[in-house]
Amino acid sequence: MAKTVIIEEFGGPEQLKIVDMPVGEPGPGEVRIRHERVGLNFIDVYQRTGLYPLTLPHALGMEAAGVIEAVGEGVTHLAPGTRAAYAAMPPGAYAEARVMPAAHVVPLPDDISFSQAAAMMLQGMTVEYLFHRTTPLKAGDTVLFHAAAGGVGLIACQWAKSEGITLIGTAGSDEKCHEARANGAAHCINYRTENFVERVRELTDGKGVDVVMDAVGADTFTGSLDCLKPLGMMISFGNASGPVPPFSLAELASRGSLKITRPTLFTHIAEHETCMSMANHLFEKVISGAVKIHVDQRFPLDAVAEAHQLLEARKTTGSTVLIP
Known part of the structure; x- marks a missing residue:
């Protein structure tokens, strides 16, 4: 027993x-x-x-x-x-x-x-497939990672740094942002005090990021799309704030021919x-x-x-x- x-x-x-x-x-x-x-x-x-x-x-x-x-x-x-x-x-x-x-x-x-x-x-294996099996990533690329101080996030911060990838994190407090940066995030945005879309645009000189990795779901989805550069990849891999509601595929076209995937480990x-x-x-x-x-x-x-x-x-x- x-x-x-x-x-x-x-x-x-x-x-x-x-x-x-x-x-x-x-x-x-x-x-x-x-x-x-x-x-x-x-x-x-x-x-x-x-x-x-x-x-x-x-x-x-x-x-x-x-x-x-x-x-x-x-x-x-x-x-x-x-x-x-x-x-x-x-x-x-x-x-x-x-x-x-x-x-x-x-x-x-x-x-x-x-x-x-x-x-x-x-x-850890989730981070492995996000960085190596979902879309091509290389040193010098920029990733936006939500919930960067969580279990997956802290591994992702370190993984990105070990491979020369710039990771911009988001978290819900200054303390959590400090922890994300201490683990390799190049920047971390406190989404309770800052507009993460505006801040990402500032940090990337208006270009946006190559890839968004988003396990938060409903609360961050639209903003995540707005953070991508043209032809960027949106990886939605979780629903911590609830499932993403239905949306029109035309949204991807109007934002710059974006790509999106919903993988699982x-x-x-x-x-x-x-x-x-x-x-x-x-x-x-x-x-x-x-x-x-x-x-x-x-x-x-x-x-x-x-x-x-x-x-x-x-x-x-x-x-x-x-x-x-």
């Missing part, structure tokens, strides 16, 4: 329930992993509220790190006793242990702690080999020191509802982990 967080109805943090669930043995292509640390992400909130529907009841949680306890037939890249980490479907990481598909579980280098791994797999890691490649690229960045993982909040698994409340209120910085 393993303590596991589930929801039986969509709604607020009060819907999170802790139950004892049988774990069982891994079947072909599966592993059983005992979690040391579990990551908290905004996708967990989307699933809890029903924005991303699940068949109920359902466990939550998309990433974790721990030790492999058993492997099923056909699993060759993992063995009992292997330190491992993952960001993967289906949800179910908010648990002491689970059985899950092995294809997206990767061996964890000894140089990376369980807390670091649980805080970085989903967010799970499309990118669908193939085992690609997942391993992305994870290893992330591990290299962390082990080299180019990217440091900020675990700024830690909660016991029993306090998962409180962790959700703080995340939704945007009162967290960096990454948050749960301790089973």
Whole structure:
């Protein structure tokens, strides 16, 4: 049996329930992993509220790190006793242990702690695909990144600096802007006190940025389009303020033949080999020191509802982990 967080109805943090669930043995292509640390992400909130529907009841949680306890037939890249980490479907990481598909579980280098791994797999591989698999980016390019002091944002600030890319961040306080700049953002705009569109235009001499990376959604979408230079790329990869409402494709033409995409991590890691490649690229960045993982909040698994409340209120910085 393993303590596991589930929801039986969509709604607020009060819907999170802790139950004892049988774990069982891994079947072909599966592993059983005992979690040391579990990551908290905004996708967990989307699933809890029903924005991303699940068949109920359902466990939550998309990433974790721990030790492999058993492997099923056909699993060759993992063995009992292997330190491992993952960001993967289906949800179910908010648990002491689970059985899950092995294809997206990767061996964890000894140089990376369980807390670091649980805080970085989903967010770090998201940054990897944003900078390397979505649109061509090179040294000298300029990116606007919203929520630059969040878990994904702080990794993105460092990643951009390590590759000579100018990152302009936005955040909701001067303190968060300071943190984004300390992690490599060339500039950070406090959107509560400044108009980020006007400020971006000032910072780019009126040209706009090459790429916008926007996980905020409804509140920033139109302004994000207005920050792009002609032929620029809008990457909408989240909905922290709510989903983007429908809009006319003609808006892209009138703003300078803009491009737009709505990617997800799970499309990118669908193939085992690609997942391993992305994870290893992330591990290299962390082990080299180019990217440091900020675990700024830690909660016991029993306090998962409180962790959700703080995340939704945007009162967290960096990454948050749960301790089973």
